[in-house]
Amino acid sequence: MKRIGILTSGGDAPGMNAAIRAVTRTAISHGLEVFGIRYGFAGLVAGDFSPLTAEDVDHTINLGGTILYSARYPEMAQEEVQQKAVEQLKKHGIDAVIVIGGDGSYHGALALTRHGINSIGLPGTIDNDIPYTDYTIGYDTACETAMDAIDKIRDTASSHHRVFVVNVMGRECGDIAMRVGVASGADAIVIPERPYDVKEIAESLKRSFAKGKDHGIIVLAEGAMSADKFKDELLKYGDFDARANVLAHMQRGGRPTVEDRVNATKMGNYAVKLLLEGKGGLAVGFENNELSTHDILDLFDGKHEGDYALLDLNKDMTK
Ligand SMILES: Nc1ncnc2c1ncn2[C@@H]1O[C@H](COP(=O)(O)OP(=O)(O)O)[C@@H](O)[C@H]1O
Ligand SMILES: O=P(O)(O)OC[C@H]1O[C@](O)(COP(=O)(O)O)[C@@H](O)[C@@H]1O
Numbered sequence: 001m002k003r004i005g006i007l008t009s010g011g012d013a014p015g016m017n018a019a020i021r022a023v024t025r026t027a028i029s030h031g032l033e034v035f036g037i038r039y040g041f042a043g044l045v046a047g048d049f050s051p052l053t054a055e056d057v058d059h060t061i062n063l064g065g066t067i068l069y070s071a072r073y074p075e076m077a078q079e080e081v082q083q084k085a086v087e088q089l090k091k092h093g094i095d096a097v098i099v100i101g102g103d104g105s106y107h108g109a110l111a112l113t114r115h116g117i118n119s120i121g122l123p124g125t126i127d128n129d130i131p132y133t134d135y136t137i138g139y140d141t142a143c144e145t146a147m148d149a150i151d152k153i154r155d156t157a158s159s160h161h162r163v164f165v166v167n168v169m170g171r172e173c174g175d176i177a178m179r180v181g182v183a184s185g186a187d188a189i190v191i192p193e194r195p196y197d198v199k200e201i202a203e204s205l206k207r208s209f210a211k212g213k214d215h216g217i218i219v220l221a222e223g224a225m226s227a228d229k230f231k232d233e234l235l236k237y238g239d240f241d242a243r244a245n246v247l248a249h250m251q252r253g254g255r256p257t258v259e260d261r262v263n264a265t266k267m268g269n270y271a272v273k274l275l276l277e278g279k280g281g282l283a284v285g286f287e288n289n290e291l292s293t294h295d296i297l298d299l300f301d302g303k304h305e306g307d308y309a310l311l312d313l314n315k316d317m318t319k
């Protein structure tokens, strides 16, 4: 193995640049050449490659987004498109690829491995929805950003005695909602993976207001219901002055936190070492604070288990 490629795919996530930097610097220090593949699998098929030097990744550890850009490119699921991707890699002398992305991107990484190009997947998604890892790159920064936004929302909610239903990201996964909900002292956390009772939430809010509380915050995972619909449901059970707020893509941007920078650096470094050992078709994770690997194939049968005890913890925090 002489030359490796690296790409970012799917939704961008803060810390992807720290991973790109770690891959680049580790590979070069082990005598490999690195090619950046721009725009995810779309750029791979189009041959949008350029060499990355150790200097090219200077001053990137602190940047959100991805210097390689990202794309959603569903065509990559087609066999003939995968063959084109492999032809491009062979034409450029690239023997192996590191794919930073979410569950969807792992399918692409596995397809490349099956076509003879060893690929390693790094979990880059704010959603934290990947099986066999407690952590994904970008999750911590997204939580910090959402928490910061909710702290601000709380100020205005309190001034006007309002209830805010705040929609946070996470597609089908409630991890951001649970962690941010606890961290921002939410009155209720609503996620798609667990049942919830809007009437019960409304009654609890009414009790809080009766005891003198001057605002309410409900943290709602996007996969559960829209913030507007939830607000309308809530109003059926109480005469609240309520507002719906969708945090959306702001959660994907910004300077990565210490945790995202350090973990992404560890994972990028580890991924290159796995390739140097001749391994492919593996997904890197963190389990109990240790780096781990699993066959990507096993991930497709696995299910991400969130830390659902956070819901009970939060209930104990609400009066
Ligand atoms: N079944 C598949 N086979 C090959 N590539 C896939 C497959 N599913 C998704 N991909 C590639 O991975 C990209 C990102 O997937 P997506 O689900 O949008 O985001 P994420 O990887 O962040 O979960 C897709 O746009 C596509 O290029
Ligand atoms: O960027 P888009 O296409 O609007 O997609 C939004 C989705 O992407 C995410 O931000 C990240 O998801 P992925 O990491 O799986 O791409 C989800 O939280 C959200 O549901």
Ligand SMILES: [Mg+2]
Pocket (backbone or CB within 6 Å): 010, 102, 103, 104, 125, 127, 129
């Ligand atoms: Mg995903």
